[in-house]
Structures are given as C-alpha cells and as structure tokens.
Amino acid sequence: MEVNALNIIIVMAACALTAYLSHMGMAVFHDGIRPVIPEYIEGRMHRTEMASIAFGLSVGFIASVGIGNALATNLLNPWLLFLATDIIGIASPKKWLAPILGGLYGALCLTGIGGINMVLTGMPVDLIGGMGEVGNYIVTGFAIFPIIAIVMQFGFKTGVITAVLVLIFRFAGPSFTPVSGDAWTMMVGVIALVVLCVMKDAKSGQKESAADSLNIFSERVARIKKNLPFLMASGALIAIACNAHIFAGSDVSMFDLSKAYAMGDTAEASALIRTVAANEFMRGLSFIPLIATTAITTGVYGVAGFTFVYVAGYLAPNPIVAAVFGAVIILAEVMLLGLIGKFLGNFPSMRDASDNIRSSMNTCVEFALLIGSVAACCTMGASTTAGAAGGFILGGIIYLINEMTGRKIMRMAIGPVAAIITGIILNLTYLIGLTPLV
C-alpha cells in the first residue's frame, strides 16, 4: 500500500462521501445501524443517542478486525474506514462537518497504517514476512463452507455424505480437468447445497406470510432510489480504492490480495487475484438477503451496496473502468431491490440458507486464519533461538487468554492479532538478547 498524494485523495474522498451518506441517513455500512436510522428520521430518537448506539456496535469491530487486519495485510478495509465514517457521519451535528471529519479520518488511516507498517517492516525479527503465512489456508478453508452450511441446515449424516462426495471430486477432479482442487471443492459443495435446499422447498411447499409484509415497504425503496446519484458515486469511489491496491473488501480477500500485490505484475499474481475475486463474489451473493431486507425495511442502503463493487475494483484494468463499473453495479442493484425483496418474501428458505451460509463462511475463515496465524507464529519463532515451538507458545498464550476473558478480540481477528503481538514480543526479546537470530 503506497502512501502518495493520489491514494490519499482517493481515501479522503471515499471517507468524506461515506460520512456524508451516513449523516444524511442515505447509506451506512453496518447492517445494525440501518434500522436505527428511521427511528431518528421519524423523531423517536436523538442524534446523540443514535451516535452512542453506532459507537457501541462498531468500536469492537474497528479495534480488532479493522486495525488488526489492516496492519497484517497493509491494506485498508471497510471495517476500519466505513464503520468509523458511519459513526462520524451520525455524530456530526452539522451537514458540512461530516465530510470534513470523514476525509480527515481517511487520511489519518492511510498514513497511520502505512507508517506503522513501515516500522514493523524494519524490525530485526522479520514480522511482515512471517505474517505472509496468515493467509495460507484462506482459499482452501473458504472452499469448505458449503459442507459446513449443509451440516448446519441438514444435519450430521447429510453433511458427512456431502463431505465424502466433495473430497472425491477434489482429489480426482484436477487430474482430468485444468480446474483447481479448491474450485472443485467449492463448486460441488455449492451445487449440493442448492440441490438440498430446492428439494426441501419442493417437499414442504409452504410459503410463509412474510411475503406481504415486505411489499409494504415500497415507500422506503423509493427513498433509496431518490438517493441513487450519491450511492453510485460511493460505489465508484470504493471500486477505485480497490483498483488502486490500497483497499480490500473482506476477510475472504484481504490476505490473498496482500500476497498477490506483493508479487508484482506476474501471471501467478493475476491468477490469485481472479480466485480472490471469485470468492469475494460468492461472499457477496450470501450477503444479498441480509443487505436487501435491511435496506428495504429501512430505506437506508449500504455504502458499498451488495459489495460487488469490490470485485469490479479488483478485476478492472484501470481506475476509470473501475469507477464506471462501480457506479453501474450500484445502479443495477438498487433498480432490482424491489424484485429481490419480493423474491425473498416468497422463499423464506433462501434467508434461512443465507444465515447458515454466512455463519459457515465465518467459521471456515476463522479456522483457516487461526491455523495460518499459528504457522506465522512458528515461522517467526523459528527465525530466532526461541524456535518454532517458542513462537507457538507465545501465540497460544495470547489466543487462550483472549478465549478465557470473554473474547474481547473477535474470533475473526484474534489469529492475526496474536501473530502481530508474537512478532513484537520476539523483537523485544531479541533486543534484550534473550532470543538472538539463528
């Protein structure tokens, strides 16, 4: 992530606009703040009370996933930037103040994270190199999610049968096709999940009455459509930030993007970026029901929409194309919002599946991150006389203390955070001569 004038302008513009969107109640990033905004607009809540809710819901996220992962990947992420601009926008007493404070916050994040990363890079015990291991299993781990979703929704037996089926394709598939094992794992798993859902729906054949209740929100959908120019601008700016290699959209993508960007302009890097984009797209699909339903019931959209603008940003050949795609994607999403709402109302099982898919994606990514982070701790330990086991014990102690004290740091962030702390401790023990380099 390069800190230069152009990148600072991009980040400042994106943060200024998202803070403004949040102040005006047009769009927020946090799905939980969306339903609170009508309470304010319709006069049942004060701005200060709303600000304290936004702060309470997001501060843990910003501190653990936001800052921790930004340091681990040297890329900005939506939790760091947009959860904060949600709060800044809501808390700003004046309309003109929101974009100014948002822009300043963006500049602070880019220079701050870039600066801290530079300090970490210069340390005697190689911290940044070791952190490269954190993302080792993300792509493979993510590919397990359909199996876990099936276990959640259809039980142990169906889950194990699917797992066996998936594994057969995973090991046999690449021998007769150019498709990778991870792609086979994901593809067979997703097909199995869809088939099982359709079979269950066909069997039960019932439609719940939630359908009608979603249609009464057409007024709120109209409010989102009215704000389209601002929402499209936000989509364009976020796509540009992705395209400029300073921003990654989610935990699914950020570690591999960080690795790919470090490789430079090689064929291997662009293949990895394509895999990452495909995974980000899958993640985006699973979030549609959540974002669409909260948007339809509240009239408040997401600053990154259904998050497909990230994918456009990763894949676009240049920032101008990224901006155009970003804006057009948001336009299409908002135009389809009413239809999506109707569809979700008619098929409640889709929402059920979506809950399970999001849970299982998280479970898989958390697991892969934890294992990768342990590997990173071991690598850092092995470069000193502490040894791999020494790194393991440092990381292990940090992880278990967090477990036993009510998980102050979220599961998703504890792995990378533990690895960073392990690296810093090893550098300190190096400085006092306890663990010389080997």
Place this chain on the structure above:
Amino acid sequence: MRVAIGGMLKNEMQQAILKADPTVETIITTDMGAVPMLKSGQADYYFGACESGGGAAISILIGMIGYSKCCTVCKTGGKPNKAEIEKYVSEGKICFGMTVSNIDGTVPILMEVLKAHT
C-alpha cells in the same frame, strides 16, 4: 417458555439455550420467520446472534416488531451485564441480539433473567 432462534450459528444457540434450561421449547427459524410467531404468541422470545450483536441479529425485528421490543445484550468484545439485561426484560423487550463470539457466555445469564421474570 418458547424461544424462536434466528441469525447466525443457530445450532450453537439452540444448544446453549437447552443447556441452560432443557425444558425450553426452541424453534429454529429466521428473523423474518420469527416475526409472525412473536405477533401470534407462538413464540415468547427471540434470540439472534451476529458479529456485532445488533446487526443481522435483530435489525429485521427492529424494523418489523419495533425498536421498543428489541435490544442487544452482548456487543462485540463486551460481556453480558446481568443488571442491564434485567432492566431490558422489565422494560418489555422480547427480542435479544448478541455477538456470535460470545453465545456461550451470554445465553446462560439471559436465560436466568428470563426464568426469574416469568
């Protein structure tokens, strides 16, 4: 007591509730599916988990049941506060959101308060 379950990690939520009180009737559904259940009295309470405890967990409930009936009992990185939960329950809140990271720490306290209330 009948508890409708929505949000993330529903199985874990159900196990945590049944561990706290095996006599509770749990209904695994979705946030939207729980709305008619709560309105018709088919379910007494709603428990939901998401990353922050206030997002996917209860956002639809806030929109469709009303803000006055919903609350977050454990936020990300926080601990459930028994006195606060007692206050929420006595105010008539029936939809409870919590962070998915601390389902096992939150549900026993929430169940304790709800059992004392009924």
